[in-house]
Amino acid sequence: MNTNISTKIDIEKIVNSRISEVDFENLVFGSTFTDHMFECDFVDGEWQTPKIRPYQALMLEPSAKVFHYGQAVFEGMKAYKDDDGRVWLFRPEQNQKRINISAKRMAIPEFPEEYFMDGLITLMKMDHEWIKPGEGNSLYIRPFVMATEPGVVASRSNNYKFMIICSPVKPYYKGEVRVEIAQKYSRAADGGVGFAKAAGNYGAQFYPTKLAIEKGYQQVIWTDSNTHQYLEEAGTMNVFFRVNDTLLTAPTSDRILDGVTRKSLIQLAQDMGISVEVRPVAVKEILEASNNGTLKEIFGAGTAAVISPIVSFAYDEKEYDLPRLENSYAQQLKKRVTDIQYNRSEDPYGWRVEVKL
Ligand code: COI
DSSP, X not given: OOOOOOSOOEEOOOSSOSGGGOOTTSOOTTOOOOSEEEEEEEETTEEOOOEEEEOOOOOOXXXXXXXXXXXXXXXXXXXXXXXXXXXXXXXXXXXXHHHHHHHHHTTOOOOOHHXXXXXXXXXXXXXXXXXXXXXXXXXXXXXEEEEOOXXXXXXXXXOEEEEEEEEEEOOSOOSOEEEEEOSSOOSOOTTSSTTXXXXXXXXTTHHHHHHHHHTTXXXXXXXOTTTSOEEEEETTEEEEEEETTEEXXXXXXXXXOOOHHHHHHHHHHHHTTOEEXXXXXXXXXXXXXXXXXXXXXXXXXXXTTEEEEEEEEEETTEEEEOOOOTTOHHHHHHHHHHHHHTTOSOOTTOOEEEEOO
């Protein structure tokens, strides 16, 4: 990928960095932000000259449409630093393409590819000291677009703001993840926005997830909205099931996010000789597999958590424990993918993109 900058970006640098105030060993996921942010406004029918300026609060009218109609989409991606101090992005073109797929579904104008890439690379170069080397450390990058036009008429906005903000992070989940399989609520429906990273898609999960947390689970495994008989996603992640030695995961659809980690893991698993079946996965078959001892693993896969092994699930008020395996597929795949991300192994598909400092 060409990482030379051709876009004109107006840059205002911080006077004093906040980096010395940050305790990088005790980060709470997504709550500390780097010195700079990228932004670009869509007004008069076109994207204006992008800017990078010190991270700060925004000034928006209370009637801005994003607050009323949730017209907003986002992405999640990460940058990694290897032991030689080189900085790497993982498949950034996938996020660039996907934010425009999400935007289209939400009637938001597409953001130009070169603005996205040039803004991202410039921001990485400016804030690279916030990326710490070492397993589990990374910079979580959050591109997003929101409707900024004032006025509460329920129609698509004429004005938007595209931004990229960055947060140094440690692993997403600490401790064991227990989940509940959804039997009432749904994350997405046919013809809806489940495939998009639309903000409201995530907001709508908070209430059912709160109910699950009150019962002692960390996340919900979402089932199809029509029948609740097929397993689709886990929390904010795609989900994989290992029955005997086969990995199962649901196909992408209107309801399921085309996850970058998901598709990378499918490829890596196949390369490792693991049989992968991408097909609807029935609740019934997973309950049966658990009862007859062939269900070996369940794990979530996403950018934030990478791979998140699930230790137990609940269905119909009954708990099902997963076995604790040595050398699980989750561990093997996590090693494979993070070795590529941290520049510790070959990168057979050219997924890694270096940010030349
Ligand atoms: C991801 O893991 O890709 C996410 O989008 C998680 C985010 C909602 C925190």
